[in-house]
Each structure stands twice: as C-alpha cells, then as structure tokens.
Amino acid sequence: xxxxxxxxxxxxxxxxxxxxxxxxxxxxxxxxxxxxxxxxxxxxxxxxxxxxxxxxxxxxxxxxxxxxxxxxxxxxxxxxxxxxxxxxxxxxxxxxxxxxxxxxxxxxxxxxxxxxxxxxxxxxxxxxxxxxxxxxxxxxxxxxxxxxxxxxxxxxxxxxxxxxxxxxxxx
Numbered sequence: 001x002x003x004x005x006x007x008x009x010x011x012x013x014x015x016x017x018x019x020x021x022x023x024x025x026x027x028x029x030x031x032x033x034x035x036x037x038x039x040x041x042x043x044x045x046x047x048x049x050x051x052x053x054x055x056x057x058x059x060x061x062x063x064x065x066x067x068x069x070x071x072x073x074x075x076x077x078x079x080x081x082x083x084x085x086x087x088x089x090x091x092x093x094x095x096x097x098x099x100x101x102x103x104x105x106x107x108x109x110x111x112x113x114x115x116x117x118x119x120x121x122x123x124x125x126x127x128x129x130x131x132x133x134x135x136x137x138x139x140x141x142x143x144x145x146x147x148x149x150x151x152x153x154x155x156x157x158x159x160x161x162x163x164x165x166x167x168x169x170x171x
Contacts, residue, residue: 009104012036012082013138016106019046019059020084020145026051030145033059033083035067035076035100042079043067059083060091064098076100084142086113086135092121096129104134106142 012034019032023046035043045062049055060083068074080102087095087105092114095103103115103122114121115133122131 008039009082009134009137012041012080013084013104013106013142015041015044016059016082016084017138017141017145019044020142023047023059024145024149030149031059031083031085033063033081035063036080036082037067037071037076037078042070056090058088058091060087061094064094064100068098074098080104082137085109085146086115086117088112089114089121095122095131096124096127099129100131102132102134104137106136106138107146108135108139 015034016032020030024030028047031047033045034041043063043066045059047059048057076098081100082104084106086109108117
C-alpha cells in the first residue's frame with residue numbers, strides 16, 4: 001500500500017468528499033466516490049443504502065456502475081477510483097472484477113476495510129487482477145465527516161430516549 005504525495009489525488013478526493021456531503025444531506029452515512037479516466041471524472045457516487053433499501057447501494061458500487069455505462073464496457077482498466085472510506089469486501093470484489101487500475105481512499109475502515117486494514121482483497125495473488133492502493137489521502141477530512149455524522153446520530157438517539165422517558169413520567 002502506498003502513501004500519497006500527489007496534488008491530483010487530493011483534488012479528486014475533495015470531489016469524493018463533495019459526494020459524501022450529498023449522502024449526509026440525505027441522512028445517509030457520508031461516503032463518496034468518483035471514478036477518473038484520462039484525468040477527467042466520468043462517474044460519481046454516494047451512499048444510498050437507506051434511501052434505496054439496497055445493501056449494494058454503496059458509493060463505490062454506484063460510481064463503478066456509472067463508469068461502466070459511460071465507457072460502454074465492464075472493464076475499467078484505465079480508471080482510478082477515489083473513495084472517502086476504505087472499500088468493504090463487496091466493493092473490493094467489484095473493483096477487482098471491473099479491472100480498475102488503481103484505488104485511492106481517505107479513511108481506513110477498521111470494521112470492514114478490505115484494501116489493507118482487515119485484509120487486502122485488491123492484492124490477492126490468486127485473483128486474476130490486482131489493484132494498487134493508495135491510502136490516507138485527506139484522511140483527517142474523510143474521518144471527520146464520518147465521526148461528526150455518527151456523533152449527530154448518537155445525539156439524536158439520546159434525545160429521543162430522553163423524550164420517551166420524559167413523556168412516560170408525565171403520563
């Protein structure tokens with residue numbers, strides 16, 4: 001796994017963070033992704049699992065599907081995927097299957113990360129395609145948007161519990 005030093009990686013990750021912001025506005029876990037081909041963003045995606053009630057509606061999956069439509073092929077051999085959170089096993093599998101050239105992510109995922117944290121499915125030699133990974137691009141910003149989202153969720157849950165217990169006392 002490589003550490004980054006490329007200004008372009010930061011620029012594209014800022015675009016992925018913009019997608020994550022869209023997810024947050026929809027009350028989805030704020031994860032965003034973009035696919036870059038020939039130095040141009042050809043696809044974007046953000047988490048829509050709750051809205052669509054589909055377990056496959058991850059930012060990466062949405063961006064990969066859009067990129068395939070844009071290119072007109074399932075092979076994304078000349079594309080780089082930028083994503084704010086380390087891909088899970090499902091997304092890592094889709095990355096390998098679509099032959100993406102490179103993956104760049106911001107924050108590591110200690111619970112489901114399969115691009116180096118729990119395991120690295122993108123570098124599995126038994127698969128017919130391996131994908132270089134660059135991690136930690138704008139890591140602090142990518143982590144912060146997630147931390148703030150879950151902090152807000154916990155605060156709302158606590159407020160709802162307090163309201164429920166308060167109303168029971170009134171009755």
